[in-house]
Amino acid sequence: MKVYVIGIGMTNFEKPGRRDNFDYPDMALEATRSALEHSGLEYSDIQRAFVGYCYGDSCCGQKSLYQLGMTGIPIVNVNNNCATGSSALYLAHEMLAGNRSDCVLALGFEKMERGSLGVKWTDRANPVENHVAIMAEKFGYESGPPTAQLFGNAGREHMSKYGTKPEHFAKIAQKNHLHSTNNPKSQFRDEYSLDEIENSACIHDPLTKLQCCPTSDGAAAAVLVSERFLSLCRPDLRQNAVEILSIAMTTDLPSTFEGSAMNLVGYEVSKLAAQQVYSSANISPQDVDVIELHDCFSANELITYEALGLCPEGGSAAFIDRGDNTYGGKYVINPSGGLISKGHPLGATGIAQCVELCLHLRGEAGKRQVQGAKIGLQHNLGLGGACVVAAYKKANWPNGLSNRKQDLPKLRGGSTTISADQFKCGQIFDAISDQINDPENVDLIKKVNASYKFKVTGKQGQAIWIVNAKSEKKPYVDFNKDEKADCILTAKDEDLFDVMTGKTDSMKAFLSGKLKLSGNPTLAMKLKQFQGKVKEALEKAKLEKKTETVSDKPGKGSEKQAKKEDMSSVQFSSDKIFADIQSKLEIDSNLAKKVNAVYKFVITDAKSNLKKFWFVDCKSMVPTVKFDANFDMNLKADCTIETTDDTFVKIISGKLNPQKAFFSKQLKVSGNVMLASKLTQFQEKAQSKL
Structure with missing residues (x-):
């Protein structure tokens, strides 16, 4: 299945520690939101996430993405040295191409230290110790940073084999620094002369300081989707989609350790990955227009020209002298400024390359735009080792396809019209609308002060409700109006109805996957402000419906209805107890936690033989006490207690022990009989009213 990039974002790449409040969660949030x-x-909408970083504790990916919502999706943390970002991208692509997901996030970030890379753990084997040992055996070990020596020696080998001059490496650095002057995201944006580059401090001959990439802080992110997603769910996004024609990952070969300094730093594995991509995408190097490749050192960019087939083996010097690596030449290579000038936060680099190529293919690269770019090539390398090569192309869609946004799938039978009253929760949102538009509820709006998007799936399809309860604008509830919101809730119709009416605890619904949250998940707790009124409105509507039904029937039915309507006006001594329990539940949050059960009380007046039905719900997000005027409330109870009005008053006032009342048959208990003992929790709370 084809895979497309439809969203890209990245932070500025910064010198480590230069920017305040730029910890990895901050940079990850900025890039992902973008x-x-x-x-x-x-x-x-994201179904999976692959998060790349090298320096950090386990589960930094979760820490970063939980800021956007805890939706329960798989989040996989990735580490593949300098190829970490592209490895996350590779895994996201494979998940989509394998038809396992339709919308996946690839995120990479790094918070680094200043100075050259060093060894973090000295009490265990180093993943690149074999590379360093072979280098030291053949070329000796000098005082410079190990990575500079590895890549510098590859440059020396190329000079020895093909006659390449030090100035050719310097010209690459000069080009990349020049390119970065047009990139506002670049860590450095300075232009240098060839002399300045050649005369900067020598790190490991032929490499000078301005030919080496810096350490950096930064993040980059990409949203990838399947062809099915674009075709069926969001055809309105097709016009800007960039297709990943092919992506390949390779690791070290036996030839890596056979004595060649160039192979030691990835020449052969780069060549293999490129060949796989060209073959799979049915393109050749000559078809490529713009390239982002791994120039951690200028020497690596030079040898990679040949590994990618951009020029013949040994032909890099002439390739550079002709200007075939910059604007006006055959290719534009590293228009971003590359790692040398843009910066190199290890986990972010591979995805930042994807970002850059997509900008050019979409014509959005500004001053550095490669005109007429149709195919882009990415190369990202990590010692130890891994290499990722990918080819990109602006997607071409057949003429005549509709780009109209279709948030909702077609209904069976061909109808595309969905109305709010086709959903069980439609009445929930009607009640919320009445509530937030009531002039007497100004304090409610101040308490909530947030906007919500509800994505609800029912038998009819999917619908969206927007509830805007912000104090700075007039509150409203809109059906099927898709707009940004502070908190997004996704659920099935039945599940959301149960949560909003208190039948299902919201936290249990979230943990069981029935309710998904994104945006600012803490705002979901404020929904309890609506819950009580929602239940009242639904019960009122239910009563009105039953009144209409029964009143149509003559004789005894009418008498029965009249009797039901009069029940709310009949006074029981226990009425005050239930009122006090409601008051205490609102004040004392620990009381509901201690009880943690739903009770149904059937209270009978011994003289008139009239009955009242009460429900005490201590499980819901908002504990409630409700009088059921219709004798048939559908709320399920954990424990049902039947007794007389006088007996119940005696039990709650402490004058009669519940167990004695039970054994003397003054108290009938069904359901979980052990919960009857918790009635003592209400005793002290109800004393004040008696």
Whole structure:
């Protein structure tokens, strides 16, 4: 299945520690939000995430993405040295191409230290110790940073084999620094002369300081989707989609350790990955227009020209002298400034390359735009080792396809019209609308002060409700109006109805996957402000419906209805007890936690033989006490207690022990009989009214 990039985002790449409040969660949030905004999707649309970083504790990916919502999706943390970002991208692509997902996030970030890379753990084997040992055996070990020596020696080998001059490496650095002057995201944006580059401090001959990439802080993100997603769910996003024609990952070969300095730093594995991509995408190097490749050192960019087939083996010097690696030449290579000038936060680099190529293919690269770019090529390398090569192309869609946004799938039978009253929760949102538009509920709006998007799936399809309860604008509830919101809730029709009416605890619904949250998940707790009124409105509507039904019937039915309508005006001594329990539940949150059960009380007046039905719900997000005027409330109870009005008053006032009342048959208990003992929790709470 084809795979497309539809959203990209990245932070500025910064010198480590230069920017305040730029810890990895901050940079990850900035990049991901940018990618989501660019894509036109919400975080709740993401089905999986692959998060790359090298320096950090386990589960930094979860820490970063939980800021956007805890939707329960798989989040996989990835580490593949300098190829970490592209490895996350590779895994996201494989998940989509394998038909296992339709919308996946690839995120990479790094918070680094200043100075050259060093060894973090000295009490265990180093993953690149074999590379360093072979280098030291053949070329000796000098005082410079190990990575500079590895890549510098590859440059020396190329000079020895093909006659390449030090100035050719310097010209690459000069080009990349020049390219970066047009990239506002670049860590450095300075232009240098060839002399300045050649005369900067020598790190490991032929490499000077300005030919080496810096350490950096930064993040980049990309949203990838399947062809099915674009065709069926969001055809409105097709026009800006960039297709990943092919992506390949390779690791070290036996030839890596056979004595060649160039192979030691990935020449052969780069060549193999490129060949796989060209073959799979049915393209050749000559078809490529713009390239982002791994120039951690200028020497690596030079040898990679040949590994990718951009020029013949040994032909890099002439390739550079002709200007075939920059604007006006055959290719534009590293228009972003490359790692040398843009910066190199290890986990972000591979995805930042994807970002750059997509900008050019979409014609959005600004001053550095490669005109007429149709195919882009990415190369990302990590010692230890891994290499990822990918080819991209602006997607071409047949003429005549509709780009109309279709948030809702077609209904069976061909109808595409869905109305709010086809959903069980439609009445929930009607009640909320009445509530937030009531002039007497100004304090409610101040308490909530947030906007919500509800994505509800029912038998009819999917619908969206927007509830805007912000104090700075007039509150409203809109059906099937898709707009940004502070908190997004996704659920099935039945499940959301149960949560909003208190039948299902919201936290249990979230943990069981029935309710998904994104945006600011803490705002979901404020929904309890609506819950009580919602239940009242639904009960009122239910009563009105039953009144209409029964009043149509003559004789005894009419008498029965009249009797039901009069029940709310009949006074029982226990009425005050239930009122006091409701008051205490609102004040004392620990009381509901201690009880943690739903009770149904059937209270009978011994003189008139009239009955009242009460429900005490201590399980819901908002504990409630309700009088059921219709004798048939559908709320399920854990424990049902039947007794007389006088007996119940005696039990709650402490004058009669519940167990004695039970054994003397003054108290009838069904359901979980052990919960009857918890009635003592209400005793002290109800004393004040007696």
